[in-house]
Every structure is written in structure tokens, then in C-alpha cells.
Amino acid sequence: MTATPEREQLSHEEALAALEAVLMVTEEPVTPAELATAVKLPEHQIVPLLDELKADADGTPITGTPEEARPARQRGYELREVAGGWRFYSRLRYAEQVSAFVLGGQTSRLSQAALETLAVVAYRQPVSRSAVAAIRGVNVDGVVRTLVQRGLLDTAGTDPVTGATLYTTTAEFLERLGLDSIADLPRLSPHLPGVEDLDEVDEAGDR
Missing domain, CATH: 1.10.10.10 (Winged helix-like DNA-binding domain superfamily/Winged helix DNA-binding domain)
Incomplete structure (x- = not known):
């Protein structure tokens, strides 16, 4: 041996x-x-x-x-x-x-609309586009596509009731914010009016 x-x-x-x-x-x-x-x-x-x-x-x-x-x-x-x-x-x-x-001084920043959309997804994920749109009061289809392209959002299947595509944040999102997990996000729901009502929005908005 x-x-x-x-x-x-x-x-x-x-x-x-x-x-x-x-x-x-x-x-x-x-x-x-x-x-x-x-x-x-x-x-x-x-x-x-x-x-x-x-x-x-x-x-x-x-x-x-x-x-x-x-x-x-x-x-x-x-x-x-x-x-x-x-x-x-x-x-x-x-x-x-x-x-x-x-970058030669040219910083590519997210727009205010993208930041607001990203915040709602981060705190409510997995969440549909229509639910995010209901919170923001505007269509978010283009913004969501941009965030997906930048690797900050990804799809996470579909809602079993409505069939709507659900979105979540990614590891890239955590890395950019210097966080270990979503649980490390500060509690900001009081500063995002209506987030606590998103369950009702999901049901009504995706019909």
C-alpha cells in the first residue's frame, strides 16, 4: 500500500x-x-x-x-x-x-425612479411589477427591466394565483450595499407609505 x-x-x-x-x-x-x-x-x-x-x-x-x-x-x-x-x-x-x-469622472448612477423601485422590491420581495407600480403610482416596467439588466433584480417564478412574474434582489444588490443578507436591511417600512398594504395590492393589481 x-x-x-x-x-x-x-x-x-x-x-x-x-x-x-x-x-x-x-x-x-x-x-x-x-x-x-x-x-x-x-x-x-x-x-x-x-x-x-x-x-x-x-x-x-x-x-x-x-x-x-x-x-x-x-x-x-x-x-x-x-x-x-x-x-x-x-x-x-x-x-x-x-x-x-x-470612469473618468463620469459616474453611472441609478435614477430616483430606479432607487425607489429597488427599495420597494428589497423590502417586499418576492413582488410583482404591478404591486410595485401601485405603491409608486407609475408604470415601472422599464425601470424593472433596467434593474434586471444591471444585475440588481432577478425573476423568482410566478405568483401561483395571478401568474404574475415575481422579482427579488440579487447577490449583486447585497454586494453593492455591503450587506450579508436581506435581513441586514434597516427597518424602513414607516418611510415607505403603503408597503404594509402590498398584500391587498397584489390581489387587486394582478387580476
């Missing part, structure tokens, strides 16, 4: 560097399980390492680590936990400079 070669153990610093290297090339949040597979470490060791990388980027010494071992300078990037995974992002305070470099 051939003996299975033992896995080479990474040192603490090598493990940090390996995680950092993987996170630098990802284009979407990566889960601890995926990172564990990539760097060949047990999953339970990954989150403490991620916390250390986050503190390092923030210029915050790790508890129990000599302060001189951690630079005090805050980096221009940060490590965030969003949409169920982890990813490096440029730091928000430098958004103006990053925007100037990437």
Missing part, C-alpha cells in the same frame, strides 16, 4: 498571504468554505485569518499581537464580509479618486 503524502502545513504568515492572494483576484465575495478549499486549510481556521487580514487593512493591531508587528497606516482597501462571502474593496473614503480613475 502506498502511503499518502502528508499535506505541507502553511505557517501562519503563509496562510495569511495565501488568503490575501486568492482574495486579490476574485471578482465576487468568496465563502470561508471556498477559501478553505483553495488554501487547503480547515474551514474553522479561515475566519480568524480573515479577521486578521481585515484588521491589518484597517491598521488595527490584533489583540495579543505586538503593536510593532502591525503597521498603523490604514490601507486604501478594506476586507468586507458581504453577500455570504468575503472580498477586498477600495475604501469608501477614496471613492472619488477611484471613480476618477475608472
Whole structure:
């Protein structure tokens, strides 16, 4: 019987560097399980390492680590936990400079109509277009199409009673807002008049 070669153990610093290297090339949040597979470490060791990388980027010494071992300078990037995974992002305070470099100063922003539509879907999902239109008081077909094209909304089947297409927010939406899940949205229903009545709107509007 051939003996299975033992896995080479990474040192603490090598493990940090390996995680950092993987996170630098990802284009979407990566889960601890995926990172564990990539760097060949047990999953339970990954989150403490991620916390250390986050503190390092923030210029915050790790508890129990000599302060001189951690630079005090805050980096221009940060490590965030969003949409169920982890990813490096440029730091928000430098958004103006990053925007100037990437977009030449021309920022593509969502319209007020799109923001309002996105808010209603986020807080009521899954929801039909007619229900959103009833809340906003205007037709939202074009706005919904735009949000789907931008990857912020997606279809989620149809209403079993009315047959209307239902819409939900996406992982891209969570990532853009820096949220881990929809449950992390602030409670804003008092500021969205009529949201609590959407059940009645669904029934009446989709007939």
C-alpha cells in the first residue's frame, strides 16, 4: 500500500498571504468554505485569518499581537464580509479618486425612479411589477427591466394565483450595499407609505 503524502502545513504568515492572494483576484465575495478549499486549510481556521487580514487593512493591531508587528497606516482597501462571502474593496473614503480613475469622472448612477423601485422590491420581495407600480403610482416596467439588466433584480417564478412574474434582489444588490443578507436591511417600512398594504395590492393589481 502506498502511503499518502502528508499535506505541507502553511505557517501562519503563509496562510495569511495565501488568503490575501486568492482574495486579490476574485471578482465576487468568496465563502470561508471556498477559501478553505483553495488554501487547503480547515474551514474553522479561515475566519480568524480573515479577521486578521481585515484588521491589518484597517491598521488595527490584533489583540495579543505586538503593536510593532502591525503597521498603523490604514490601507486604501478594506476586507468586507458581504453577500455570504468575503472580498477586498477600495475604501469608501477614496471613492472619488477611484471613480476618477475608472470612469473618468463620469459616474453611472441609478435614477430616483430606479432607487425607489429597488427599495420597494428589497423590502417586499418576492413582488410583482404591478404591486410595485401601485405603491409608486407609475408604470415601472422599464425601470424593472433596467434593474434586471444591471444585475440588481432577478425573476423568482410566478405568483401561483395571478401568474404574475415575481422579482427579488440579487447577490449583486447585497454586494453593492455591503450587506450579508436581506435581513441586514434597516427597518424602513414607516418611510415607505403603503408597503404594509402590498398584500391587498397584489390581489387587486394582478387580476
